[in-house]
Amino acid sequence: MTKRSKSTTLVKKRKRNYDNKGLLFIAPWLLGFLALQLYPMLSSLYYSFTDYSMGTDINWVGIKNYIDIFTRDPYFFQSVKVTLIYVVVAVPLKLAFALFIAVILNQKLKGINFFRAAFYIPSILAGSISIAILWKALFIKDGFINNLLGNVGIDPISWYGTPGMALFTICILTMWQFGSSMILFLAGLQQIPYNLTEAAQIDGAGKVRIFFKVTLPMLTPTIFFNVIMQTINAFQEYTSAAIITHGGPVYGTYLYGLKLYEEAFSNWRMGYACALSWILFIVILLFTIIMFATSKKWVYYEDGGVFDV
Amino acid sequence: MSRKKSKLGVFGRYVFLVIVGIVTLLPLVWLFFATFKTNTEIFGSNSLLPSHFSFDSYIKGWQGSGQFTYGRFLLNSFLLTVPTVLFTIVSAISVGYGFARFNFRGKKVLKILLISTLMLPNAILIVPRYILFTELGWNNTYLTFYIPALLGCYPFFTYQMMQYFRGLPKELDEAARIDGCNSFSLLTKILLPLCKPAVCAVGLLQFIWIWNDYFNVNIYINSVSKYPVALGLRMSLDSQAAIDWSPILAMSLTAIIPCVVLFFAGQRYFVEGIASTGIKD
Numbered sequence: 001m002t003k004r005s006k007s008t009t010l011v012k013k014r015k016r017n018y019d020n021k022g023l024l025f026i027a028p029w030l031l032g033f034l035a036l037q038l039y040p041m042l043s044s045l046y047y048s049f050t051d052y053s054m055g056t057d058i059n060w061v062g063i064k065n066y067i068d069i070f071t072r073d074p075y076f077f078q079s080v081k082v083t084l085i086y087v088v089v090a091v092p093l094k095l096a097f098a099l100f101i102a103v104i105l106n107q108k109l110k111g112i113n114f115f116r117a118a119f120y121i122p123s124i125l126a127g128s129i130s131i132a133i134l135w136k137a138l139f140i141k142d143g144f145i146n147n148l149l150g151n152v153g154i155d156p157i158s159w160y161g162t163p164g165m166a167l168f169t170i171c172i173l174t175m176w177q178f179g180s181s182m183i184l185f186l187a188g189l190q191q192i193p194y195n196l197t198e199a200a201q202i203d204g205a206g207k208v209r210i211f212f213k214v215t216l217p218m219l220t221p222t223i224f225f226n227v228i229m230q231t232i233n234a235f236q237e238y239t240s241a242a243i244i245t246h247g248g249p250v251y252g253t254y255l256y257g258l259k260l261y262e263e264a265f266s267n268w269r270m271g272y273a274c275a276l277s278w279i280l281f282i283v284i285l286l287f288t289i290i291m292f293a294t295s296k297k298w299v300y301y302e303d304g305g306v307f308d309v
Numbered sequence: 310m311s312r313k314k315s316k317l318g319v320f321g322r323y324v325f326l327v328i329v330g331i332v333t334l335l336p337l338v339w340l341f342f343a344t345f346k347t348n349t350e351i352f353g354s355n356s357l358l359p360s361h362f363s364f365d366s367y368i369k370g371w372q373g374s375g376q377f378t379y380g381r382f383l384l385n386s387f388l389l390t391v392p393t394v395l396f397t398i399v400s401a402i403s404v405g406y407g408f409a410r411f412n413f414r415g416k417k418v419l420k421i422l423l424i425s426t427l428m429l430p431n432a433i434l435i436v437p438r439y440i441l442f443t444e445l446g447w448n449n450t451y452l453t454f455y456i457p458a459l460l461g462c463y464p465f466f467t468y469q470m471m472q473y474f475r476g477l478p479k480e481l482d483e484a485a486r487i488d489g490c491n492s493f494s495l496l497t498k499i500l501l502p503l504c505k506p507a508v509c510a511v512g513l514l515q516f517i518w519i520w521n522d523y524f525n526v527n528i529y530i531n532s533v534s535k536y537p538v539a540l541g542l543r544m545s546l547d548s549q550a551a552i553d554w555s556p557i558l559a560m561s562l563t564a565i566i567p568c569v570v571l572f573f574a575g576q577r578y579f580v581e582g583i584a585s586t587g588i589k590d
Contacts, residue, residue: 118334260432
């Protein structure tokens, strides 16, 4: 109650100090937000209720696209399944590995800059077609990876031969790009006051215990940010599946991003693709809302929030 | 005893880091050496080094489609990327400054909107934007990248600049205003020179993102003469029934060299830049 009255007086005070010149500086973004983000979103919602395909008339069809997606589309549930597996496997593994490496790097070791750079490079090339091509070549039947395995007596693995292995190989590519998450964790770790861990040490806590009782809770804002961003990205993954496996074999890597792309830009079913993209958007939105809603229970904020408003 | 133990611990950590480092870099090292190999050597032998260094794959790969070489694709990539990066920097500075330093009507709501767009998936925008750009006649031009950059549609960077501006002491503003600066000269003369690290971070990251982008160029750009290197590579990959790997790998490596060079030139800014986003100071 007191907080509210305090903030209203603040607002009153501010009212006198409005400096609308600021609007001038943010005008480009305001225009961009309205024309290139809000308008496309709303028009997409509209198109999703039509049978629009490029160059034809637009006819209102109600929720037919949505019904078709859920009842008649032969590959919708397959692509949802594959995408969920990809998100649930690749994101946690990538983040856990990134965190693990960040914790090791955070101890005052010599040569940390070298390792940091080495681990970071793959992630700056993430999403590039060069890397997708490289992955395709590395894991090919008689490729380098199988040759290496052959050296230690392991029979060649058909990395792209079965749906499960193909998806796994794409997950490895995602995990390989753990560098940018690692940098974020490292920055988060460096912000943990030394006296906190020191105090725990004096109290007789072991290293493992300090990690779980002090370090990890202090790091939850960074973990929260990483989980949200990486998950949103993973839901939309496209390039690796499009270049390396073309969604195959037998739709085993038919990620949602690929399905969306094909409906829109191969079949030119714009209305249908818009319905698909709204379904994806709602799933991502729900995920984000749940994350934010539960964050009070597991994310430790010293002041304010992760996204500093 | 405990000293010995910790020394062993440090040694163990190094061994672990070196192993992870080798595993992480091995694919790129392999790519580098593979570009000098012949096709049979790429897949036949398991030695990392080529039996002899041959530049044939570069010469062959560079030809591209015959009509357009990789020289053209690389040039296109620069023409696409460099203005996009500059526009991103300008809009991020302007919008970031506006949000960080002014109290205007509706600021709080607008700021929440800006931050929400950080989480707005690109996938929801791509189809309607394509339709919009078709109506505007922008498809198959680089305007599809320039205009969103100019209008601050890369919220990640706007947010980053905003946070950086907020970290600069407000006393600077007061002193500058006493010296007769207006809002614009305060930005250009006082604050911007201090923003160099943030501007470099934004520029470098955006360069690499746009340069490496495949999803968007694949949608918006469709004539070969305008292909950036990402689409050139896709074309090389698709045009053959049996993939001629060594020229493609040579061009794949060529395509990422600008990014790797920039990374080493600006490593400091990368690390600072990425660390400054999402984490408040």
